[in-house]
Each structure stands twice: as C-alpha cells, then as structure tokens.
Amino acid sequence: MPSLDQRKIIFVVAIVVALVFVANILLAAPANFPAGGMVTIQEGASLGQVSALLKANNIIRSRLVFEALVILEGGEKRVYSGGYVFPEKESVLEVSRRIARGERRVPTIRVTIPEGYTAREIGEVFASKLNNFNQERFLQVATAKEGYLFPDTYFFFALDTEEEVLRSLAENYEKKIAPLREEIVALGKTEKEIIIMASLIEGEAKGDADRELISGILWRRLAIGMPLEVDIAPETYKKQGLPEGPVGNPGMKAILSAMRPRQSEYLFYLHGEDGEVHFAKNFEEHKKNKKLYLK
Numbered sequence: 001m002p003s004l005d006q007r008k009i010i011f012v013v014a015i016v017v018a019l020v021f022v023a024n025i026l027l028a029a030p031a032n033f034p035a036g037g038m039v040t041i042q043e044g045a046s047l048g049q050v051s052a053l054l055k056a057n058n059i060i061r062s063r064l065v066f067e068a069l070v071i072l073e074g075g076e077k078r079v080y081s082g083g084y085v086f087p088e089k090e091s092v093l094e095v096s097r098r099i100a101r102g103e104r105r106v107p108t109i110r111v112t113i114p115e116g117y118t119a120r121e122i123g124e125v126f127a128s129k130l131n132n133f134n135q136e137r138f139l140q141v142a143t144a145k146e147g148y149l150f151p152d153t154y155f156f157f158a159l160d161t162e163e164e165v166l167r168s169l170a171e172n173y174e175k176k177i178a179p180l181r182e183e184i185v186a187l188g189k190t191e192k193e194i195i196i197m198a199s200l201i202e203g204e205a206k207g208d209a210d211r212e213l214i215s216g217i218l219w220r221r222l223a224i225g226m227p228l229e230v231d232i233a234p235e236t237y238k239k240q241g242l243p244e245g246p247v248g249n250p251g252m253k254a255i256l257s258a259m260r261p262r263q264s265e266y267l268f269y270l271h272g273e274d275g276e277v278h279f280a281k282n283f284e285e286h287k288k289n290k291k292l293y294l295k
Contacts, residue, residue, distance in 0.1 A: 027065065027091050027092050027093060028061070028091055028092075029059075029061075029089040029090055029091055029092075030058045030059070030060070030061050032058045033058055033059065033086070033089045033090075034057060034058055034059070034086065035086065035087065035088050035089055036086070036087055036088075037057070037085075037086055038083050038084060038085045038086065038106075038159075039053060039054065039057050039059065039083070039084055039086075040082065040083045040084075040159070041053065041079065041080070041081045041082060041083075041084065041099070042081060043081040043163070044081070045079065045081060046079075047067050047070060047071075047079055048063075048067070050070075050079050050099065051063035051066045051067050054066060054095065059086065059090075059095055060092045060095060061092065062092070065092055066092050066095065066096050069092060069093060069096035069097075070096045070099065070100050073096055073097055073100035073101070074100045074101070079099060079100070080099065080100075080101070080102030080104075082102070082104050082106070082157060082159065082160070082164075083104060083106055083157065083159035084098065084099065084104050084105065084106070085104065085105045085106050086105075087105070104157060106157040106158055106159055107157070107158050108155045108156065108157055108158075109129050109130065109155070109156050109157070109158055110153060110154075110155055111125060111126060111129050111130075111153070111154045111155075111156060112152075112153045112154075113125060113149075113150075113151040113152060113153075113154070113249075114151060115151045115202055115249075115250060115251030115253070115254060116151070116199070116202040116203055116248045116249065116250065116251070116254075117151055117248060117249055118146065118247070118248050118249070119138075119139060119142040119143050119145065119146050119149060119249070120139065120143075122142065122149055122151075122169075122249065123135040123138045123139050123142065126138065126162070126165050129156075130156060130158065130159075130160055130161070130165070131158065131159070132159055132160065132161045133160070133161060133162050133165065134161065134162050135162070137162050138162035138165065138166065141162075141166055142166065142169075145166075145169075145170070146245060146246050146247075146248070146249065147195045147196065147198075147199055147245065147246025147248070147249055147250070148170070148173050148195065148246075148249070149169040149170075149173065149249045150169055150172040150173040150176055150249065150251075151249050151250075151251050152172055152251075154168055154169075154172075156168070176252060176255075177191070177255070180255070180256075180259065183259060184259065187259060192245075193242060194255065194258045194259055195246050195250065195255070195258075196242045196243060196245065196246050196247075197215065197218060197219070197242065197258040198246075198250035198254040198255040198257065198258040199232075199246035199247045199248045199249070199250045199254070200218060200228070200230050200232060200233060200236075200242075200243075200247065201214055201215050201218070201250065201254045201257050201258055202248055202250040202251065202254040203230070203231075203232030203233075203247060203248060204218075204230055204231070204232060204269075205254070205257070205277070206271065206275070206276070206277050208253065210277045211253060211254060211257035212257045212260065212261055212262035213262050213264060213266065213269075213279065214257075214269060214277070215257045215258055215260075215261035215262065216261035216262045216263050216264055216266075217264070217266050217267060217268075217269060217279075218230070218261075219261050220263075220267065221267065222240075222241065222242070225240055226240070226267075227239065227240050228240075228241075228242070232247050232248075233247050264279075265281045266279040266280060266281055267280070267281060267282065268280040268281075268282070268283065268285070268286035268289075270286065270289055270290060270293065270294065272289070272292075272293030272294065273293060273294060273295060274293060276293075278292075278293050
C-alpha cells in the first residue's frame with residue numbers, strides 16, 4: 001500500500017493532469033469549428049458581446065477564457081470591429097490574439113479615386129468595388145463633405161461599408177491638410193476658400209504646368225472684381241466671387257497651387273481643340289486665341 005507521501009504525490013500529479021486536460025479542452029478549437037466561415041463584429045461591440053458572438057458561432061469553447069486572453073493581449077477596449085475570416089480551425093489563443101490586433105484575414109481591395117472626382121463619382125467607384133458599400137447612405141453624408149474627400153489610392157477590406165470609406169477619406173484629408181493650415185492662415189484666406197479654389201483649378205488645369213498659372217489668373221480676377229467664368233462652375237459666369245462650395249474633391253497639387261499661385265500678366269485662358277491651354281493678357285488677345293484654337 002502506498003505511503004502517505006506517495007499518495008500526496010499521486011494526488012498532485014492527478015490534479016495537474018486534470019488541469020492540463022481541462023486547459024487543453026478549453027484552449028482547443030470546438031469540434032464543430034466553422035472552418036472557412038466568417039463572423040462580423042459590429043462597431044462599438046463590447047468584449048462580452050464579442051465573446052457571446054464567437055461562442056454562438058462555435059469559434060470558441062469558453063467565453064471566460066477568451067475574454068481573459070484578450071485582456072492579457074491588449075486590454076478590454078482592444079477589440080477591432082469588422083469581418084473576420086477563419087480559413088481553418090484556430091485555438092482560442094490565436095482567435096483572441098487576432099481580434100485584439102484586428103487581424104481579419106479578409107482580402108484587401110485597392111481603390112483609386114482620381115483628383116477632381118465629385119462625391120457622387122466617388123460613390124460610384126466604391127459601389128463597383130465593395131459589396132457592402134451603400135451608395136445612397138454614403139451620399140447622405142458625403143455630399144455635405146464635397147471638397148474634403150481626399151482623392152488617393154486606398155486599400156479596403158472586401159466587407160467594408162460606406163462607414164469605413166467615409167472614415168478613411170476624412171482621416172486622409174486631415175492628415176494631408178493639417179501641415180498646411182498655418183500657411184493658409186498666413187495667406188489671409190480660409191481653408192474653405194483654398195479648397196473651393198483648388199476644386200476649380202482641378203477642373204480647369206490640363207496638367208502640372210498650368211495649375212499655378214491658372215490659380216494666379218483666378219485669384220487676380222477675384223481681386224479686381226471680375227467674375228471667375230470657369231466652365232466647371234457655370235454659376236461663376238453670372239455672379240462674382242467663389243462658388244458657395246467646392247465643385248469636386250481636389251488633390252494635393254491643386255491645393256498647393258491654390259495656396260501658391262504664379263503671378264503673371266494673364267487674365268484670360270482657354271482650352272484649345274489642340275489639347276493645350278492658351279493664355280491672353282487682355283480680351284482682344286483672348287478673342288484672337290478663340291479664332292485660332294476654337295474652330
């Protein structure tokens with residue numbers, strides 16, 4: 001018969017083995033883990049709501065273990081929303097790590113927004129790229145942000161919605177414009193004035209060589225009380241001053257051109273049928289250019 005000490009050792013070993021067995025069960029993926037499936041964590045979901053979602057979808061065995069691991073990984077608030085794809089079975093250690101770090105494993109889609117695109121055109125681009133993008137809801141917000149939806153190349157997850165798109169566009173605009181605000185103030189102009197002018201330049205210029213020159217002409221027209229008369233904004237033929245808002249979303253080159261115009265003797269320009277921009281110092285020269293380049 002085993003001695004008392006031997007019985008104690010056997011008891012401790014049995015407890016350890018049992019704990020290891022239970023831990024392995026709790027950490028392992030459920031037998032009916034939905035390999036190849038996906039779950040979507042909603043924006044603002046709490047850690048408890050996330051663990052309940054994963055438990056209901058057979059991603060984890062124990063909500064308590066999952067929540068503890070997420071907190072150890074980065075804190076209760078470190079839960080990233082969005083769709084998560086699970087191509088194969090994963091232990092709760094891996095699941096908690098991924099969700100705490102936002103590793104969704106959803107393929108990314110590259111989307112390029114050209115300079116000068118309007119909110120409606122931007123919406124059409126995203127609607128053709130992202131299945132969960134609601135163009136109508138996008139425009140309800142984006143129309144009021146015309147001019148401030150920064151054109152650039154973006155990468156989105158296939159399951160992203162108009163909310164993620166709006167957030168990315170706004171964050172990118174802020175990132176690009178923030179370093180320029182001090183200079184804008186020093187110019188004696190408002191950020192809105194610069195963005196409106198940049199949107200006009202974006203629509204009027206043919207390339208890098210023309211932007212700053214056209215900027216100088218348009219600012220000069222404003223200074224002498226002359227209507228801007230730009231084709232991209234028909235109302236500027238009827239009244240003086242800038243349009244009430246941006247007519248599109250300008251890129252960085254147009255914004256910088258609006259801030260740093262090139263002074264010249266020119267007051268008129270036209271886009272010729274030869275694809276070039278032709279400048280004139282006065283209306284008589286402008287009329288000659290019309291005869292030469294607009295047939």
